[in-house]
Amino acid sequence: MSNKKDKVTDRASEFARNIWLAGVGAYGRAVDEAQSSLKKATPQPPKLFRELVKAGAALEAEANEATASARASVEERIAQVRENFHLQRTARIEDLQVLHAKIDALTTTVESLSAQLAALQSASTPRRKSAAPKKKAPAVKKATAAKKAPAKKAPTRQVAKKKAATAKPKAKASSGKA
Amino acid sequence: MKTRDRILHTSLALFNQEGEEHTTTIDIANELDISPGNLYYHFKGKDQIIAELYHQYHTALSSTLQAPVQAPLSEDSRNVEQNWYYLYVLLEEMYQYRFLYHNLANLLQRYPDIRRQFRRLVALKHTALHAICETLMQQAVLDTGAEQLHGLVENLTLQLTFWLSYDQLLHENRPPYITIHQGVLQLLAMVAPYLGDDQLAFYRDCQDIYANMLANQD
Numbered sequence: 001m002s003n004k005k006d007k008v009t010d011r012a013s014e015f016a017r018n019i020w021l022a023g024v025g026a027y028g029r030a031v032d033e034a035q036s037s038l039k040k041a042t043p044q045p046p047k048l049f050r051e052l053v054k055a056g057a058a059l060e061a062e063a064n065e066a067t068a069s070a071r072a073s074v075e076e077r078i079a080q081v082r083e084n085f086h087l088q089r090t091a092r093i094e095d096l097q098v099l100h101a102k103i104d105a106l107t108t109t110v111e112s113l114s115a116q117l118a119a120l121q122s123a124s125t126p127r128r129k130s131a132a133p134k135k136k137a138p139a140v141k142k143a144t145a146a147k148k149a150p151a152k153k154a155p156t157r158q159v160a161k162k163k164a165a166t167a168k169p170k171a172k173a174s175s176g177k178a
Numbered sequence: 179m180k181t182r183d184r185i186l187h188t189s190l191a192l193f194n195q196e197g198e199e200h201t202t203t204i205d206i207a208n209e210l211d212i213s214p215g216n217l218y219y220h221f222k223g224k225d226q227i228i229a230e231l232y233h234q235y236h237t238a239l240s241s242t243l244q245a246p247v248q249a250p251l252s253e254d255s256r257n258v259e260q261n262w263y264y265l266y267v268l269l270e271e272m273y274q275y276r277f278l279y280h281n282l283a284n285l286l287q288r289y290p291d292i293r294r295q296f297r298r299l300v301a302l303k304h305t306a307l308h309a310i311c312e313t314l315m316q317q318a319v320l321d322t323g324a325e326q327l328h329g330l331v332e333n334l335t336l337q338l339t340f341w342l343s344y345d346q347l348l349h350e351n352r353p354p355y356i357t358i359h360q361g362v363l364q365l366l367a368m369v370a371p372y373l374g375d376d377q378l379a380f381y382r383d384c385q386d387i388y389a390n391m392l393a394n395q396d
Contacts, residue, residue: 067248070241074267078251081266082259088390089383 182220184210186234189227193277198228198285225289232292235275236299242271243299243306250313258319261310262366262380269361272342273354279342304335311369322372333368337361356391363388 179187188210192201203224207217221227245251251260278285278296286293308331314320315327322330341361345352352360366381373381 067241067244071245071248074242074245074264077267077270078260078263081263081270085263085266085383085387088387092379092383 181212181216185217185220186227186230190231190275190277193228193231194275197280198277199281203227228289229291231275232278232289232295235278236295239268239271239299240302242268243302246306246313247309250317251310252313252317254317258314258317258377259380261314262362262384264310265362265365266358268338269341269358272338273358276342279340280346282340282343300335300339303338304331307331307334307338319374319377320369320372321374326372330368330372334365337364337368353395356388356395359384359388359391 185206189201189206192206192209196205201224203217203221204214206227207214210217221230246261246264251264252258272279286296308327311320311327311331311334315322320327338361341364342357345357345360349357363384366384370378370381
């Protein structure tokens with residue numbers, strides 16, 4: 001009886017063991033599968049990830065481009081408005097100062113040119129009366145003196161022009177005489 | 179121009195002139211000299227046209243509003259005026275789609291989709307104005323505390339949102355340049371108390387130009 005009993009318990013324990021083994025096997029298999037799929041998965045995600053990164057980078061570049069062009073268009077329009085605004089507003093002291101500076105520059109150019117002209121003409125007419133160059137010299141000096149006083153720019157320019165204009169016929173006349 | 183674009187263009191002009199509520203798709207088709215069926219082929223109704231126009235407006239204005247948020251418009255206190263010119267740009271853009279603002283509450287009630295987006299647009303206006311004011315504070319152009327700044331930006335946003343309805347209410351059909359200039363002047367008037375004497379020059383110019391415009395209007 002004990003033998004039979006043993007047999008029964010043996011069978012029972014064997015059965016239990018089998019169940020246990022099956023459980024382990026399933027577990028192992030699950031682990032294996034998980035590992036293999038993990039192995040399979042590991043090369044995949046970077047690829048997917050890389051693609052996503054690539055796509056993201058492309059989109060970012062596109063977005064940057066769009067914002068850059070938007071920014072450029074805003075700046076362009078600001079420039080247009082500024083121009084419009086300057087046309088509409090009344091002149092300020094600074095604007096006048098800018099104009100003064102321009103007139104100053106023009107005056108000096110005119111003076112140096114007329115001086116050069118005078119020098120050339122006096123060089124081409126060496127036998128001219130000595131009185132003529134003396135007259136011209138003070139005129140240039142006056143112009144330079146006026147230049148130093150910044151208040152009366154516009155008149156200075158006219159004076160300088162007039163002097164240059166009057167100097168020419170005189171020089172012509174003297175050359176004609178010679 | 180494609181028919182679809184022509185429809186949008188004409189619709190915008192009609193909405194701005196006659197008001198969105200009183201304009202029907204028939205009016206739009208008549209104005210374009212096309213059949214209502216042709217219009218229907220492109221847009222299934224006025225709702226679609228308005229949705230498309232709003233989308234255009236939203237895209238354009240948000241990209242403009244982004245500019246001062248991304249980078250300051252002025253590098254230092256010398257070219258602060260860039261910020262004021264920017265306001266003109268902003269208001270001109272809004273003026274192009276002024277029909278939206280003429281009866282704003284009514285329009286937003288009828289188009290819930292637009293209402294949601296419009297809220298975002300107002301928030302973006304707030305952000306842009308805040309960015310401008312903060313930059314100006316850093317550049318020592320604006321002299322104000324954080325609390326006042328908050329209130330100031332809030333008021334500027336309010337003005338920037340309802341300036342058109344206010345102008346329409348008081349002076350119907352003024353020439354566009356006066357409306358836009360007046361809007362900018364109002365915005366500047368809010369900032370002016372916090373500006374130093376140097377920076378007030380621009381504000382005074384603005385006032386002079388406005389006075390000139392009014393004098394030459396008739």
